[in-house]
Amino acid sequence: MLQVTNLEVVYDDVALVLRGISIRVAPGQIVALLGANGAGKTTLLRAVTGLLDVHEGEITKGSVSLDGTPIHKLRPAAVVRMGIGQVMEGRRIFAELSVEENLRLGGHTSSGSHKERLERCYSLFPVLATRKRSTAGYLSGGEQQMLAMGRALMASPKYLLLDEPSLGLAPKLVEQIRDLIVQINASGTGVLLVEQNATMALSIASHGYVMENGKIVLDKPSGELLADEDIREFYLGSHTKSFRDVKHYQRRKRWLS
Amino acid sequence: MVDLLEAVIRGLGRGSIYALLALGFVIIFKATRVISFAQPAFMLAGAVLVTFLVGPLGFWGALIAATLLTALLALGVERSAVRPMVGRPAFVVAIITLGVDIAVRVVVNAFLGINVRQVDDPWGLKTVELAGLRVEQRHIAVLLTTTVLVAGLFAYFRFTRMGLAMRAASYDQEAALAQGVSVGSVFAVSWAMAGGLAAVAGTFVAAGENVDGLMWRIALVALPVIILGGLDSLPGAVVGGLLVGVLQELAANYQAEYAPVWLGENVSIITPYVVMLLVLLVKPYGLFGTREVERV
Ligand SMILES: Nc1ncnc2c1ncn2[C@@H]1O[C@H](COP(=O)(O)OP(=O)(O)OP(=O)(O)O)[C@@H](O)[C@H]1O
Ligand SMILES: [Mg+2]
Secondary structure, three states, rough: EEEEEEEEEEEOEEEEEEEEEEEEEEOOOEEEEEEEOOOHHHHHHHHHHHOHHHHHHHEEEEEEEEEEEOOOOOHHHHHHHHOOOEEOOOOOOOOOOOOHHHHHHHOOOOOOOOOOHHHHHHOHHHHHHHOOOHHHOOOOOHHHHHHHHHHHHHHOOOOOEEOOOOOOOHHHHHHHHHHHHHHHOOOEEEEEEOOOHHHHHHHOOOOOEEOOOOOOEEEHHHHHHHOOHHHHHHHHHOOOHHHHHHHHHHHHHHHHH | HHHHHHHHHHHHHHHHHHHHHHHHHHHHHHHHHHOOOHHHHHHHHHHHHHHHHHHHHHHHHHHHHHHHHHHHHHHHHHHHHHHHOOOOHHHHHHHHHHHHHHHHHHHHEEEEEEOEEEEOOOOOOEEEEOOOOOEEEEHHHHHHHHHHHHHHHHHHHHHHHHHHHHHHHHHHHHHHHHOOOOHHHHHHHHHHHHHHHHHHHHHHHOOOOOOOHHHHHHHHHHHHHHHHHHHOOOHHHHHHHHHHHHHHHHHHHHHHHOOOOOHHHOOHHHHHHHHHHHHHHHHOOOOOOOOOOOOO
């Protein structure tokens, strides 16, 4: 079980961005984390994977634990070794390196030869196998997303954190990515799926959280979220997630509360 | 013609030394985005260590031992003086390395004393006849040593786990961290490598001559070399080093004939800077540098 409890995160010693977040991902489960721009989704993932330091961020309260072991004080490398892999926002592949070099880096902490892990990766993403020697930066957006996912899987994680994998992809590709997530999950990997594309995320998740201004405002099984009025209106209504709509949503919420 | 070719080979010998030094600068820069000015001190330290070790170990044994010891010294410097400054402006860290350079040189100079110390290399000033050319053996030796080291380095960065991690970290530190790369180890390894390379360079500078407390100045030539080669490019460091070495020898060889008298007798000293200027006019990021690299 990957568990975040009452987490508070502050950037630059002043900006309180997460205000007491609690979420949990059970082994082999897919959990969706939804929320508008700036809600703090990426920050939450950074807190889990030990990357807050890079951004002058700090956990001021709460904890993150994996199967009961606290991991929020660990360095990123230790978190990877514990079995948590991530696909960062914006994919962050190493554009200058080849596809296979990117994958090998994903297995940096794994012991032994990369051979078997690479095979597994290539069978899951055949397109990467045909481009293994190409410079990663020349791949299409969808291929880069697959590379980022394959790279994270090279460490054979128990839990995979995905930060907006559908961002900037055409609907057909979004579908493909969704199916791949299901496939990865089917082999036993727990998935925390951060998305703005709520339709996609909730269609495969068993549970969902909605975040707003650093707080969890909804915490329900996906079925119920899909039926929820607010969610229907503001996350599922139109596919073009307009920032103005989101802003409007936040304003209205504040007005109501 | 013979004259020209002999000058070129001398230049390659001299250029190999620049290349070794420049590689160290570039390796540290790629890992930390800081120019380390401690290279001259490591160069001197390496040569002085060889003078002490050459008795019991012989030249090659002493060279290897001194290289490892200097790498260790660089590791210690990185850990104690540089790592705590991570995150400070690059300029501040660069100045700290300058302080480290001076401190290390003061200590090394104490060991050097006023005695004449030699690295006792097997070549001295002996020459060998190669295809009708008279070539100094030490120039061949440094060229071959450099070739082996460069080949080893390129293989390391291409095929090993840590080498690949170092390249990745130089492109995107956060993404490398997310893969489980320890950026601290990347810093440490890059400093150790740079220290070792400088030690080899220093030893070959002293080959055929005495260890001179002022020989560290040669390391300063590596600065125009890395800028003209491209700050973040290993091939640039090698090509730039060899190029500058050859052009310098050519300048020294032919200035009496072709250069105007008012230029004086040491045109070769300013050659590296002139070449750098000319290259930068045409290629603002150096011969092999990448665009995004910040300018110094
Ligand atoms: N390095 C940082 N320093 C200071 N503030 C930051 C930093 N990174 C993010 N923030 C702030 O923290 C808040 C949450 O940002 P975060 O990136 O976690 O949101 P997000 O939910 O991932 O948004 P998006 O959907 O746009 O990716 C925002 O207000 C943002 O401005
Ligand atoms: Mg985000």
